[in-house]
Amino acid sequence: MDISGISSRGLVLLGCGKMGSALLEGWLAKGVPPAAFTVIEPKPAARLVALEAEGLRLNTAPPVSPAVAVLAVKPQMMGDALPVLAALGGGATLFLSIAAGTPIAAFEAVLGAGTPIVRAMPNTPAAVGRGITALVGGAAVDAEGMALAESLMSAVGQTLRLDDEEQMDAVTAVSGSGPAYVFLLIEALAAAGVAEGLPEEMAMRLARATVGGAGLLAETSAESPAQLRINVTSPAGTTAAGLAVLMREEDGLPALMREAVAAAAARGRALRG
DSSP states (O other), X not given: OOGGGHHHHOEXXXXXXXXXXXXXXXXXXXXXXXXXXXXXXXXXXXXXXXXXXXXXXXXXXXXXXXXXXXXXXXGGGHHHHGGGGXXXXXXXXXXXXXXXXXXXXXXXHHHOTXXXXXXXXXXXXXXXXXXXXXXXXXXXXXXXXXXXXXXXHGGGEEEEEOSSGGGHHHHIIIIXXXXXXXXXXXXXXXHHHHHTTOOHHXXXXXXXXXXXXXXXXXXXXXXXXXXXXXXXOOTTSHHHHHHHHHTXXXXXXXXXXXXXXXXXXXXXXXXXX
């Protein structure tokens, strides 16, 4: 079943905040009609209310056997929200969770061990269709279920499959938390420009465009990021002088990034016990 195939059985979206809304808009853009969706959201935005007029079901009882139930509430709210869909467990409904830090075993404890559950870790660039989502399936998920989960998440960007769930903490530390690291880079680059005499607004515009453009180049170029760095670095030039600071072995950017990702991954492991 591809994403268009959910129209007949329907999709339940539990939680429709920023990420849930981004997914919903992506699915609508791919041609899934509003009538295919049942959204459970205690504080619906005006967009959801407007979609009711087009057939979307808002805060109504879910279908008896929907194709998919997407769990998009915050992890700390999952314990209260998940029992609403407990009756769908152990059947033909695929559960797709985008709740950070909640392992598949926690869902199986509520829904039943025979429930097909896919755990996914998207990131915030999904809001502009440029996210990347890592997915891993539980024991009850078959090839069709994984393909459907990938199809659903591809509505907001790229997808990749993990070898096992243990990799999810590292994924969260790299791509889940990674946008915050990049935003900090933009802040720091702009502040450094101000320190060198640039007006604040000009420095921020330069920093935003530079990081955004370099990211797009790195993603679309056939050359590696290392080669792209070399290409822009003239021997004994200005870039080389800056990189000499950033690439110091003990306290440069590579060492700081390793420490940051390790700290984020360790915190992820601690949060799930």
